[in-house]
Amino acid sequence: MxxxxxxxxxxxxxxxxxxxxxxxxxxxxxxxxxxxxxxxxxxxxxxxxxxxxxxxxxxxxxxxxxxxxxxxxxxxxxxxxxQDAAEPAVVGVDVGGTKIAAARVAGASARDLTQRATDISGPEAVLDGIEAAVREVVDATGPVEAVGIGLPSQVEFATGTVVASVNIPLAGVPLRDELGTRLGTPVYIDNDANCAALAEAGLVDEPPARHLVMLTLGTGVGGGIVIDGRIFRGSSGLGAELGHVVLDANGPACPGACPNRGCLEAYCSGTALERDATELAQDRPESWLGQVAADHGGRVTGRDVVNAATEGDEDARDLLERLGTWLGVGIADFVNTFEPEHLVIGGGLSAAHELFLHTAEHEARSRALPALFERVRISLARAGNDAGVIGAGLLAAQELGLSGDTSRPTAREEVG
Ligand SMILES: [Zn+2]
Structure with a gap:
């Protein structure tokens, strides 16, 4: 630990x-x-x-x-x-709602990173942006053999078709085929939380982790599972939604696109933190958070809570400790289910880890089966902002190696 x-x-x-x-x-x-x-x-x-x-x-x-x-x-x-000549040359692409990042990925590191704003005016615009980003990296670093792409979307992995996508207009788009045709190289598409988990598996203490669970605490709670060195996705690629594991059947409504109640995401996301802080501010307008709400149109953001807690406000500290307690309940479940070598916490909220992670660890230790918990190492994510790009590149290298795809012309011939 x-x-x-x-x-x-x-x-x-x-x-x-x-x-x-x-x-x-x-x-x-x-x-x-x-x-x-x-x-x-x-x-x-x-x-x-x-x-x-x-x-x-x-x-x-x-x-x-x-x-x-x-x-x-x-x-x-x-x-x-x-890069060693024995390693396939790959580009990793991280497509977000605000920016598209791409880089040449070698091992578990990225170089020649390029970024551009995401044009979300339509599917064609997004495809154009991804293609331009890949070509920019290829122009700078030379031809590639495969491209990996991570998206904040539900992806049917075998076909590379986007099933559902909230922030990027790609729902229903057969992205793997579309980009494969444009780039003339094998393309692999996956959910960005899966890509992040793969990146972390390559970055934890050597050797790379074979069994790893990652939780991404942001606006929602994302999950990624690596088993035997490969991403676990379920039968079609939509599984591993760890943020929707239920901690309390009668808990608050899940803030995600989910009909359930009391999910991990209903307790440990930025949205949940904001909900609880805003509620507290309404109940006690004289409190620190009440004052913050009064200054911000009645709303308290997750960042406001973290700032107040850092300044010593007890209410804000209590909210983050409670988040940590629920996180520990979830961690115990994942340790008991997967017995990972590593359980990694990432996402924007993890920047405030000092305010909740010790509580989470303590809670998890008190609940998980002891023999399993003794073997897991809990740590913060290391890939930072490059996690999506690195993971997408690792995905491409891994899948290319597994598929032995030599039927299509490689990018050595067609890209660049
Ligand atoms: Zn849920």
Whole structure:
């Protein structure tokens, strides 16, 4: 259990393979023993690659999932990720309601990130924006073999068709086919919470997590589950809605597009926090939050609550502690169900983790089956704003490797 894990810098070992990366120490810190270790490691890496049979129709340049090799090289003290020839070249795209971000993804890191505003005037405009973002990255970094895309939408994974989408006008659009035709490369589409979970699985302490549960606390509560290194989606891709697990059958109405009551999202989302704070402000207009509401047209936002709690307001602190308690109830359920190695908390609300996460951990410990809880590590998300892009890129690399898709022309020929 390490609640502080997300706040630490990842230690850079002197030499050695760290998951997807081979890390070199900065030049000025290197000594003769490093050179020796480098030679041994390079030979070991060469042996692994040489011993690996060609895969996917004789295309020997692509490694199998989980057999990826990258090298982080020191350039004038700066650490830059250099993609190994064995790894498929991919672009990850994170499509949000306000911006589209895209980057070349190597291992669990993004580079040459590009961002543009999302034009939500219609499906064609969104498609144009995604295509332009991908082409910009390709122009800057070279051809790619696959593109992964994360969306805040319900996606039928096998076909890449958007089933439902609240903030982006893509409902009913066969996005995988549309973009595949435009880009001439395999395209993989998934829910952004799933992509974020995959990114976190690649970023937790080495080796990458095989079993991970992620909760994204934002306006709503998103969930992502990684089992055996792959995203768990349910039969068609709509599953893993952890925010709609019920904590109290008679609880408040769920604020999401959900008919249920007492869901995790009804207690641990920004919307729930806002609801409770606004209610408190109405009941006690003389309170700190009551004053905030009076200054803001009767409404108290989640950010207002966090600010008030940070300033020491007891009401605001109580609201966040209560959120933490309910979060702990949910965490205990997920620990008992999935027995993950890691349970990761992300989303905008996680920035205020000091105000609720210890409470959540304490509550979860008191409720989960002890033998399971002792094995899980709870931490904050590490990918930050790049989680969607990194996860989408990892998805593309993983799915391309699994599908062995050589039937379509690759982007080496058609994109860029
Ligand atoms: Zn719900």
């Amino acid at each position: 390490d609640l502080l894990a997300g706040r630490r810098e990842r230690p850079v070992p002197a030499v050695g393979q760290v998951g997807h990366y081979l890390i070199h120490r900065r030049d000025e810190e290197r000594g003769p023993e490093d050179e020796e270790a480098d030679r041994a490691r390079d030979q070991a890496g060469a042996d692994v690659l040489a011993g690996e049979p060609p895969v996917h129709g004789g295309r020997s340049t692509r490694s199998r999932p989980g057999r990826v090799a990258f090298r982080a090289c020191s350039r004038g003290g700066e650490t830059a990720v250099v």
